[in-house]
Amino acid sequence: MSWQEVFGHPEPYPEQADGIETAIETSEDDGFLVVEGACGTGKTMLALTAGIDRVRDPDSDYERVVVLTSVKQQLRQFEEDLRTINRNLPDDWSPVSALTLVGKADVCPYNIENAGGIDGENVYDRCESLRERTRNVTGEGNDTSTANLVSEAKAVQTGLADSGSDGGADYMSVDGEPTPYPRAMPEFDGVEYCPFYAQYLDDLPDDGDAAESVPFAFDDLGLIDTEELVRLSAGHGTCPHSMMGVLLGEVEVVVANYYHAFDPTTVGSFTGSLVDDDSFLVCDEAHMLEPRVRELVSDGLADASLRDAESELTRVIQPVEFEASGKDTSPTAQTADAELVKGELDEADVTLAELKETREFVRDLRDELDRRVKAHLDRTRPDWRADLQSLDDAEVPLRDPETPGDDEITEWADEAGYDAGTWTRAEIVGVVVGRILNEAEDEDKQRAAPGVGRVLGEWYRQSHETYFRQLELDRTWDETEPPDSWRRAYNARLALHNCVPGDAIADRLAEFGGGVLMSATLEPLDVFRRVTGLDDLAEDGRPVTERTYGLGFPAENRESFAVDAPKFTYSNRGAPGEATETRRVHADTVRAVCRSPGNVLVGMPSYAEAEWIAEELRRTLDKPVLLDEASDDGTTEKLKSEFFADEGKVLVTSLRGTLTEGVDYRGDRLSAAVVCGVPIINTASPLTKAVRTAYDREFGDGFETALTVPAVRKARQAVGRVIRGTEEVGVRVLVDGRYARTSWNSVREYLPEIEREEFQPVSPDMVEFGLQRFWGDDWD
Numbered sequence: 001m002s003w004q005e006v007f008g009h010p011e012p013y014p015e016q017a018d019g020i021e022t023a024i025e026t027s028e029d030d031g032f033l034v035v036e037g038a039c040g041t042g043k044t045m046l047a048l049t050a051g052i053d054r055v056r057d058p059d060s061d062y063e064r065v066v067v068l069t070s071v072k073q074q075l076r077q078f079e080e081d082l083r084t085i086n087r088n089l090p091d092d093w094s095p096v097s098a099l100t101l102v103g104k105a106d107v108c109p110y111n112i113e114n115a116g117g118i119d120g121e122n123v124y125d126r127c128e129s130l131r132e133r134t135r136n137v138t139g140e141g142n143d144t145s146t147a148n149l150v151s152e153a154k155a156v157q158t159g160l161a162d163s164g165s166d167g168g169a170d171y172m173s174v175d176g177e178p179t180p181y182p183r184a185m186p187e188f189d190g191v192e193y194c195p196f197y198a199q200y201l202d203d204l205p206d207d208g209d210a211a212e213s214v215p216f217a218f219d220d221l222g223l224i225d226t227e228e229l230v231r232l233s234a235g236h237g238t239c240p241h242s243m244m245g246v247l248l249g250e251v252e253v254v255v256a257n258y259y260h261a262f263d264p265t266t267v268g269s270f271t272g273s274l275v276d277d278d279s280f281l282v283c284d285e286a287h288m289l290e291p292r293v294r295e296l297v298s299d300g301l302a303d304a305s306l307r308d309a310e311s312e313l314t315r316v317i318q319p320v321e322f323e324a325s326g327k328d329t330s331p332t333a334q335t336a337d338a339e340l341v342k343g344e345l346d347e348a349d350v351t352l353a354e355l356k357e358t359r360e361f362v363r364d365l366r367d368e369l370d371r372r373v374k375a376h377l378d379r380t381r382p383d384w385r386a387d388l389q390s391l392d393d394a395e396v397p398l399r400d401p402e403t404p405g406d407d408e409i410t411e412w413a414d415e416a417g418y419d420a421g422t423w424t425r426a427e428i429v430g431v432v433v434g435r436i437l438n439e440a441e442d443e444d445k446q447r448a449a450p451g452v453g454r455v456l457g458e459w460y461r462q463s464h465e466t467y468f469r470q471l472e473l474d475r476t477w478d479e480t481e482p483p484d485s486w487r488r489a490y491n492a493r494l495a496l497h498n499c500v501p502g503d504a505i506a507d508r509l510a511e512f513g514g515g516v517l518m519s520a521t522l523e524p525l526d527v528f529r530r531v532t533g534l535d536d537l538a539e540d541g542r543p544v545t546e547r548t549y550g551l552g553f554p555a556e557n558r559e560s561f562a563v564d565a566p567k568f569t570y571s572n573r574g575a576p577g578e579a580t581e582t583r584r585v586h587a588d589t590v591r592a593v594c595r596s597p598g599n600v601l602v603g604m605p606s607y608a609e610a611e612w613i614a615e616e617l618r619r620t621l622d623k624p625v626l627l628d629e630a631s632d633d634g635t636t637e638k639l640k641s642e643f644f645a646d647e648g649k650v651l652v653t654s655l656r657g658t659l660t661e662g663v664d665y666r667g668d669r670l671s672a673a674v675v676c677g678v679p680i681i682n683t684a685s686p687l688t689k690a691v692r693t694a695y696d697r698e699f700g701d702g703f704e705t706a707l708t709v710p711a712v713r714k715a716r717q718a719v720g721r722v723i724r725g726t727e728e729v730g731v732r733v734l735v736d737g738r739y740a741r742t743s744w745n746s747v748r749e750y751l752p753e754i755e756r757e758e759f760q761p762v763s764p765d766m767v768e769f770g771l772q773r774f775w776g777d778d779w780d
Helices: 014-028 042-058 072-087 123-137 148-163 195-203 227-233 238-248 264-274 286-296 303-325 336-348 352-380 408-415 421-438 448-461 502-509 527-529 534-539 583-594 607-620 633-645 686-699 702-719 753-758 764-778
Strands: 030-038 066-068 098-100 171-174 177-182 255-257 278-283 299-303 393-398 469-477 490-498 514-519 542-548 558-563 600-603 625-627 650-655 670-675 730-735 760-762
Touching: 014 030, 014 042, 014 171, 030 042, 030 421, 030 527, 030 534, 030 702, 042 072, 042 278, 042 514, 066 072, 066 753, 072 255, 072 408, 098 227, 098 650, 123 148, 123 195, 123 408, 123 607, 148 177, 148 195, 171 625, 177 227, 195 238, 195 448, 227 238, 227 760, 255 286, 264 336, 286 502, 286 527, 299 448, 303 336, 303 352, 303 421, 303 490, 303 542, 303 753, 336 421, 352 408, 352 448, 352 469, 352 490, 393 558, 393 686, 408 448, 408 490, 408 542, 408 583, 421 448, 421 702, 490 600, 490 686, 490 702, 502 686, 527 534, 527 542, 527 670, 527 702, 542 760, 558 764, 583 600, 583 702, 583 730, 583 764, 600 607, 607 625, 607 650, 625 633, 730 753, 730 764
Parallel strands: 030 514, 030 542, 066 255, 066 278, 098 255, 278 514, 558 730, 558 760, 600 650, 600 670, 625 650, 670 730
Antiparallel strands: 171 177, 299 490, 393 469, 469 490
């Protein structure tokens, strides 16, 4: 076989052929290919072809391809390319088997149909509880079996039909596919259970391959996307999420999210079998690898979690205390049995005294959090109780962000008499409390104590140089809290941030056999290699090969400007609404670009600046102007659909939003993109200062590696939306002197060489002339 037989199109671009062959060669030596390829250069097909070639080659050790992406749009692109590959395989080849991984909410039949008392708010808690009850009802020593539970659920329907009740049997359908079960959650001896999960358990073989439990033939299906998985599974009466867990070990390609490989909890409970040297890794949108993994390996303690953990500890402690004092210890729906508690404590080698100490610690920690929130508000907003709705989000550092050392919470605990044993034993205490309550209580909910205990242990163990600890206040509104309580206005959280996630990234990458890391914006590649730990892998003997591919489409179809306008920094532009020269020049330049025919995308450094330029354009531009604001996914999707509905609109957004990355503006959906300024994040933020300081120590220049390079990538992502195919025509504009010329804070050096050649510097007064020359009579 050859990779050409896998490739889904008649002929590859030259860059694709080079990339495929390089990826195959590098991965055979357990290495990684790092690819920067411009939008539209076929990176998805490149990576899939190389990976599937390795999996299908009988002389290769690779058994599967694991695709990771952080953007849902790109997930759909991988699915489409897999379908293309399967449509064009040689006739004597079997289809490439593939599966898309999603969360429980996306595949739970009850959640999809809003039935059985399950919805998006409780699906995870209800699922875990129903699964446990289903196992308990059929466990050792019980009189029923999983087969009986399935029959009971089906019998409800049969009884309805036999009785001639109005409407006959009320079978639940999922996206139009009928299932064998009622919409209401069935019960056995008064205990609710999930019939889909019961069917899955009943199909599991006593000994042997779990794949034998799959009730449908999947070898020749090719890609099983989310909709197909739910239809096939629910139609057979079995659990789609459980089927997903079985199939991920059987297919040749798994398309997943970053958290499926980098979130410790998800890997430990669900996808651990994928993180293996038999897996060929494809890491898409790899410029997001560092910030995404930083989020996944960071953690925190919410005020509400501390409250709930204290309550849970009390509910486990009280039965034993009541028994010792001679009080009634009869268990209820909200209390545990004393004998159960003592048995679990003995088995886990945890003492009642440790439970009490952990409860006291959690209670005191919550009191200390409360004291600190009030002290912060009294210091910064003395009248805060009079106007809670005017409070803003806040970060309260627990140490100097630029001076590593013990944080104030750790110091407080030491002074209060809580030692290393208190911090570290909280983890096992939390696990035991969660296990006891899951067995003793009927309520469907995720227990707080295990998570709180785990974070307390991490808080104590992790370095104070690479981790930063702070108190975070996020705006909310809770009418159940007293009118003068900060809890009415804030969610408070003690946050533990991993400032330098490179070690975590490298450790996880090292567990894969090899693969491809790719994006349209990875340059400078030496910085990307340093911050993601790839250089460390190379030092350990894992080859790391680089490729950069520019736009291979006709140069005459595009025009690119780096406008030497005043730097769009706060000191130059002032606040939105101020009539500064910087704002005038940028507004005039953006307005000129927006007179291009068709749709135009405008990217600004923040949502506040996006609102400003949108108002400027609405006053002076004869074209509809749409404004993207920080909002939920549904609102963003509606805005995107409105923008695509017909030509001739302007869409204004923040470069830190979701509309400038991973969105497919193919064909005539976009004719121009303009970016104002370099979207460097707020450098005054304590966390930003801590990350920069940590990067200073780790890499030598924290401002460059932690702030400037990611900001330039954001800008390049936005202008990269314009040209994505051979026939596409458009304009790309970067407005800020830092893109145009060399200076002490210039960012031009962070553009790849081929982009520096294309984005030639122009003065603001020449932009209109250049646009007229490019568009001709089509320019407005």
